[in-house]
Every structure is written in C-alpha cells, then in structure tokens.
Amino acid sequence: MAVLVLLPVLTACAETPTVPETGHLDGLTCLKGGIIATTPVAARLTAKRVGTDSGKVYATEADSHGVFSLDLPPGTYELSGSLTARLPGGRLTPVQVAVAAGHTTSVEICALVP
Incomplete structure (x- = not known):
C-alpha cells in the first residue's frame, strides 16, 4: 500500500507596482528685491507644457x-502668473520646472521689485 502525501504549495504572485500618472508640484x-525682504504673496498661476502645442x-x-x-x-x-494681493496684477518671473511621475517637485516663483 502506497501513501500519497499532498502538501500545500504556496506561490507568491508578485504584483507589478503601479506608477502614478502624475507628479506633484509644491x-x-x-515678492523679492529692492528694500523688500522676500515676502510670500497670493497669486494666480498657470503651467504650460514646454515643447508642445497641445494648448492645455x-x-x-x-x-x-x-x-x-x-x-x-x-x-x-513653464510656470507663470500674476499677484492677487500686495501689488495686484504684478507679474511673477516665469520659471521652468520638470515634473516626474510619482514625485514631488518644489519651486519658488517670485515677482521682482526694483
């Protein structure tokens, strides 16, 4: 008489990590320059992708x-914008910023005063 022993076999299913489709910009x-110390200020900003005509x-x-x-x-x-307080309508000096999926990029964008 033969005895058959069945042992459970565990297999690991490796999940493929999902890469976020966006990056985060903080x-x-x-305001910066002249006799003004660097001062945080409210503003409206826009970001337009460089090198594309998408219009987005x-x-x-x-x-x-x-x-x-x-x-x-x-x-x-290209990140640009205008101030909504202190010097309403004052323009922020545009900056270019690279955004990578799944990462946070930090940037400072200022309006320069003489």
Missing part, C-alpha cells in the same frame, strides 16, 4: 502665505 510665490494650460492659486500645489502629467512646464 511651491511658494513671493493648468491653473492653480497660491494662498495669502504664497503656498500652492498642483498635480501635473510628467514633463517640463
């Missing part, structure tokens, strides 16, 4: 502490 808007523009607002955030598809963007 930033600060400010992403928008966000910085609060009264100059803090803003935005989720964006990976790529390089």
